[in-house]
Amino acid sequence: MELSNILSPSAVKVAGTITSKKRLFLDLGDIASSSIGLSLEDSVNALLERENLGPTGVGNGVALPHARMAGLNCVAGAFLRLEKPLDFDSVDRQPVDLIFALFAPKNAGVEHLKALALVSRTMRDGAICAKLRANSDPAALHAILTETPSTQAA
Numbered sequence: 001m002e003l004s005n006i007l008s009p010s011a012v013k014v015a016g017t018i019t020s021k022k023r024l025f026l027d028l029g030d031i032a033s034s035s036i037g038l039s040l041e042d043s044v045n046a047l048l049e050r051e052n053l054g055p056t057g058v059g060n061g062v063a064l065p066h067a068r069m070a071g072l073n074c075v076a077g078a079f080l081r082l083e084k085p086l087d088f089d090s091v092d093r094q095p096v097d098l099i100f101a102l103f104a105p106k107n108a109g110v111e112h113l114k115a116l117a118l119v120s121r122t123m124r125d126g127a128i129c130a131k132l133r134a135n136s137d138p139a140a141l142h143a144i145l146t147e148t149p150s151t152q153a154a
Helices: 021-036 040-053 109-123 126-133 138-146
Strands: 012-015 057-059 066-069 076-086 096-105
Touching (some): 012 021, 021 096, 040 096, 066 109, 076 138, 096 109, 096 126, 109 126
Parallel strands (some): 012 076
């Protein structure tokens, strides 16, 4: 599995000021709607439902919100880089500016976990995060994320 199979160029965006998780999830839902074909309302509700189980801010300015949804055939991603970091209740209490959301089919057990592991490994790489923070062009962000050598998920 590679990020290029999960993340399409149209699912990468840069946003200015977002002031709440709900607004962030609306933006991610909009990306999911336009580039993946999911319902905006269903995407937002699924992300909020998962977030209510526990924050998906993993530290170092990174959040990995994810949700399982009906109507999907494969795991798909959406990436958002914020120009102004947002408080996200992350494990290290630092605001986030790099958000990689995953949407998986309801019954996508192992594939969902492999995709989450791949995204997590990629977003833990300090050099990749530095490049992402240094660019504001969605095409460049997509290239940085998808041209990174991927290691097979466990």
